[in-house]
Amino acid sequence: MATSAFECPAIHSFPPFFTQQPTADTWNKQRQLWCELVLAHSQHHRVFIIDADEVVGKAAPFHNPAIRRSLPRETVVLVLEHLVSALKCGEWENKDRTRCWVFWRKPDEWASLIYKWIFDTGRTNTVCTTFEIIHGDESADESFHELPEPLLMRALDVLVKQGKAQIFNSSDGNAGVKFI
Amino acid sequence: MGGALSKQKRPPAVSTKDRAVLELKVQRDKLKQYEKKLQTVLDRELQVAREQLRLKNHHAARLALAKKKYQEQLLRQVGDQLLNLEQLTSSIEYAMVEQQVLEGLKAGNQVLQELNKEMRIEDVEKLMDDTADAIAYQNELAELISGKMTEEDEAEIMAQLDELVEQENAEVIKVLPSVPKGDKVDQHVEDAETAPAAEAAPAKAKAKQAQKKLEEPLAA
Numbered sequence: 001m002a003t004s005a006f007e008c009p010a011i012h013s014f015p016p017f018f019t020q021q022p023t024a025d026t027w028n029k030q031r032q033l034w035c036e037l038v039l040a041h042s043q044h045h046r047v048f049i050i051d052a053d054e055v056v057g058k059a060a061p062f063h064n065p066a067i068r069r070s071l072p073r074e075t076v077v078l079v080l081e082h083l084v085s086a087l088k089c090g091e092w093e094n095k096d097r098t099r100c101w102v103f104w105r106k107p108d109e110w111a112s113l114i115y116k117w118i119f120d121t122g123r124t125n126t127v128c129t130t131f132e133i134i135h136g137d138e139s140a141d142e143s144f145h146e147l148p149e150p151l152l153m154r155a156l157d158v159l160v161k162q163g164k165a166q167i168f169n170s171s172d173g174n175a176g177v178k179f180i
Numbered sequence: 181m182g183g184a185l186s187k188q189k190r191p192p193a194v195s196t197k198d199r200a201v202l203e204l205k206v207q208r209d210k211l212k213q214y215e216k217k218l219q220t221v222l223d224r225e226l227q228v229a230r231e232q233l234r235l236k237n238h239h240a241a242r243l244a245l246a247k248k249k250y251q252e253q254l255l256r257q258v259g260d261q262l263l264n265l266e267q268l269t270s271s272i273e274y275a276m277v278e279q280q281v282l283e284g285l286k287a288g289n290q291v292l293q294e295l296n297k298e299m300r301i302e303d304v305e306k307l308m309d310d311t312a313d314a315i316a317y318q319n320e321l322a323e324l325i326s327g328k329m330t331e332e333d334e335a336e337i338m339a340q341l342d343e344l345v346e347q348e349n350a351e352v353i354k355v356l357p358s359v360p361k362g363d364k365v366d367q368h369v370e371d372a373e374t375a376p377a378a379e380a381a382p383a384k385a386k387a388k389q390a391q392k393k394l395e396e397p398l399a400a
Contacts, residue, residue: 126273127201131209168202169195176202176207178194 007042008061009037018069020078034071034079035087037061043104048148051099052076101151110144110155115164117142118179130175132157197276211262218258222251347390 010031011017021027039063042050055062057070064070071079080100083090089106093099105113114133117125121138133139134147144152156177159165166178227249232241 037339084344127198127205129202129205129209130214136208166194168275170199170202170206172206174206176198176205178198 002070006041006060008018008041008064009033011178013066013067015067018064018071019165020072031079031082035083035089038042038079038083038150039089039104046146047102048097048151049093049101050079050080053098105153107154108149108158110147111158111162113142114144114152114155115159115179117144117153124179127176130177133177197272198389201269201272204265204272208265208269209257209266215255215258215262216253218251222255223246333369 017030017033017101021030023091038050038061041047052073056073056076057063062076062095077097078088080092081097083102084092084100089103091101091103093101117139118128130149130152134149136147139145144155147155153167153175156165158165159177159179160167164180166177166180167175216297225244229241229244229248232244
């Protein structure tokens, strides 16, 4: 999907940006900037989950080879923690806080995108499989194509709460959705 | 979004038909995945065949091509089955739509019958007769009232009309160009000048007449 390269803000080439600042105010600001950067970067590259163990010292945007700086692991975790608890734009996959879902679109935003597609393609009142929604040929041009299944389920849960969908399982445990 | 609305409209329970459609669609998804897998294997075999040919290993290349042929056959079968499944799913979905249409028609028919029951022909006939009577009575009344009005109205209207005509004529006379000197033109202008005057004269007379008419009933 990402055709053009992601353009990092100027601060990304500023070495102190990669060190947790001792002053509380500065750190708050720095953390906020990091969160924005993570969200923008993830959206651009369609990254849905960040593994703290894998990104440290390797992957953009936590690593900038041009200035030979990397955000240390504990700072990465702090940034992600802020993303999860303060901005509500993320969720830890497990309790040990290594893998974190990044919600550059929140589940209800995905939900309305999906429902719009369902409505526009006349799929209301029909049964769809989750496979069909995220991997089907017909959704190939949609932004939610190849959305990770857990995120899809979160979005569908939103629609269920709104009374727009019902989730049920087939005999072999595959989830199906009936849109109302 | 529409919290109250969505609470009001509890979605209908998932029916067995929905479950059947889901089973079919799940099978379809599985076939599609299988199709993808076959395609990758097929591509791989072709690659192997090319590789073996480059290494002058004809036997292995032949084997790879044979495998590819077999996979292609499978792929075709999968395609046919997919088509079958999709046809069946569409048929079911279409049948469900038809059922809904039928239910809609039934409900409509019922309402229509109930409405018809409420409107009996005798009632309607009586109502129409009554209406006709009322209209006739109304017309009579209108005639009675308007009969007296017409004469006065007409006189006033005619008077106003004559006045307007007169005003118009006066305007025309004002706008006319002044008389130039010369025999031929003189003749022509005379004609033009006399014409509106001649027209205006009877109009004046008419206006006077109308004035009289208007006064007459008042005098009487």
